[in-house]
Amino acid sequence: MIISFQQTTIGRVAVAELDGAITNLFFADEIVPQQAAVGETELLTQAFRQLNAYLQGELKDFTLPLAPSGTPFMQRVWKNLRTISYGSTATYQDIALASGNPHAARAVGMANHKNPIPLFIPCHRVIGSKGALTGYRGGLQLKMVLLELERRGCG
DSSP: OEEEEEEETTEEEEEEEETTEEEEEEETTSOOOTTOEEOOOHHHHHHHHHHHHHHTTOOSSOOOOBOOOOOHHHHHHHHHHTTSOTTOOEEHHHHHHHTTOTTOHHHHHHHHHTOSSBTTBOGGGEEOTTSOOOOOTTOHHHHHHHHHHHHHHHO
């Protein structure tokens, strides 16, 4: 695993890749794997280029190869998260239904929490059934910032 760090408009972010695919994104206060080698690759450069363009409101869809590690259910959830359009939101129940288990809204929440590549897999677009903002690995303040960025980008 190769990891690169960069200061962004949302703070320090680390992005990791393995075998030509993005595997992780870490926010400033998160611990990164000790076995990761710090370095630069073309893919990591492209990941930060796209991430910064997104944060500037200039990019709506990421086109990076992603390889998140998780259970088959988590993989289905993360695949469905990637179908939520820029500027849109879905509820945990919506994602549970799309993932093949209508009674798994809480499990969807856990899959969101364990999403190893937030932003690139947009778990920030998932909200509570009554429209409330609920947990986000980067914090609720960041979730609000990202949703507002996208709302402005759609206007």
